[in-house]
Amino acid sequence: MNFQLTEEHQLIRAGVREFCGKFVDPVANEIDQEPRFPSEIVKKLAEQDWLGIPYPAQYGGAGSDYLSYIIVVEELSRSCATTGFTLECHTSLASYPIFKFGTEEQKQKYLVPLCKGDMLGAFALTEAGAGTDAGAATTVAVLDDGEWALNGSKIFISNAPVAGMTIVFAMTDKTKGTKGLSAFIVPAGSPGLKIGRHLNKMGIRGSLTAEVLLQDCRIPKDSLLGQEGQGFRIAMMTLDGGRIGIAAQAVGIAQAALDESIRYAKERVQFGKPIASLQAIQWMIADMATEVEASRFLTYHAAWCCDQDLSYSKEAAMAKLFASETASRQTNRAIQIHGGIGYIKEQKVERLYRDAKITEIYEGTSEVMRMLIAGSLLR
Amino acid sequence: MLNIITCFKWVIDEADIKADAATRKLLFGRAGYKISAYDRHAIEEAVRFQEQHGASVAAVTVAPPSAKKCLKDALSRGPDSACFVNDPSFLDLDPSQTSSILAAAVRGRIKFDLIICGEGSDDLYAQQVGPALAERLGIPCATCVSKLTYAEDEKHIIAERRLDDGMETVLVPLPALVSVLPGINTPRIPTLKEVLGAAKKEIFNVALEELGDIPGPYLKTVEVVAAAMDRRGIRFSADEEGVRSAVNALFKEGVLSQGVL
Structure with a gap:
């Protein structure tokens, strides 16, 4: 049993601490107080290869392990919880489903820019009536004329206003409960996709949290992530x-x-x-x-x-x-x-x-x- | 293509040093180590040359084998290879010894046109290893360098030296050694790929037996204690009388002298 971090993990930690001392600590208070989204820091996270830490180099990631990623989130959060969470939401919630369930084409189209920092990602599961009870989701997706049409609304969606794509969960078969839930990749700017009001939070105030409204939101047929019914x-x-x-x-x-x-x-x-x-x-x-x-x-x-x-x-x-x-x-x-x-x-x-x-x-x-x-x- | 050597020292992180309140002895028990901050500027300058002129960069350090960890740290900052001159006896070396060891390790072993050192080390700041190494290798040396440019055609460098009484610009033929000041650049924070890539770079080990005779130390450290700062606890009022007594107190303490006024 070995309780010691590897030399690489130690160097990563030292690097993040130096990064925070230089770029995050000086603005952490203002990010909270104004509040404002730390876009300039997110850009720098990309330069450090920290936006796709556990994903392979072939998808633009750093090809490192999960522990490296965890150390970076920990040290960023020690300085500014907003920044740490922005990275977590992007890496775990938005990038992981594509890495794990996406087709090669979806990975090239979305995971690569996500890992490189050309695009931020969001994850839209929660609804007003479906928090912990995700199976109670009322957002629906119907295949219509060769496209998916999504209708419904999501709340508390972190990164949504700055996301280049959002993983949206919607019912493709309401009769099946959680087994009727499917996941979709919804690119920013899709017709019928609207970002609703920003929510004024108690903490992590710089993180952008908003409603995601889907009003006959049209996305291509190949935007389904994984299989139909695999959403839950x-x-x-x-x-x-x-x-x-x-x-x-x-x-x-x-x-x-x-x-x-x-x-x-x-x-x-x-x-x-x-x-x-x-x-x-x-x-x-x-x-x-x-x-x-x-x-x-x-x-x-x-x-x-x-x-x-x-x-x-x-x-x-x-x-x-x-x-x-x-x-x-x-x-x-x-x-x-x-x-x-x-x-x-x-x-x-x-x-x-x-x-x-x-x-x-x-x-x-x-x-x-x-x-x-x-x-x-x-x- | 230029061949550059950059020298660095693995030092105790001063932020981790504690002092015993009673004896003022320094406690290193839980202290971590780091690359001396001055040397990070030396490494960065070498890597800047590498990026601009296509140089090869070797990072060299003299340390006990326990300092092996420093190699990945140094390599993650951009050098192509590292030379680890190590022996368990390489502890608390004085600058004359370090420069002898470096000279013996470099001579005939690593090709170089330019050696870049930090102006001093975080722990001793003796500012001697650079100039002494140049002397032993018989090459010119410029210290206190705050800007470095390479005249590719003429095989020399132009070094701006920040001195007490002004700036001096010198033209130095290669091969040469420079020691650089922190103002010369901003060291990069290694990216994750650079950290992971460090393990794939070449490391040369040089052992004591390969170095020939190394002289003994010229210096003997008798004692190291923490500087103590005691407050006098004297209060002065803000009126004329208070100001007068504050000034008198400063004279009495030797902080001010008649010459200053």
């Missing part, structure tokens, strides 16, 4: 991998909360000495560090399973469950350590606290994670 499986498999990405995002946020807390506890003097010398603070810091480390190991283990071609569904669920709840706990503690100043907008911990919460919700809530874990144990 595609969505679930995609989310399995995505969860490791969200776990990494949560680890990054929690680590940042710990970093900030240690720095502040050493600086802040009360009763004539730094508060770091008080046991009440020391215990909080010790608990934070321990939980962050445990989250990181769960996350890296899930990524490692993925790289080893072992099943990782349960591992991904455990990593996401523990890391996301850890992020919420640690950011809460970080504000407690900071006291009043931690409640003020200019402090990074205030942003971290808001950014952490979503990791317990998207790509499967903590409750769904517990269901999945229990399900795999009690089968």
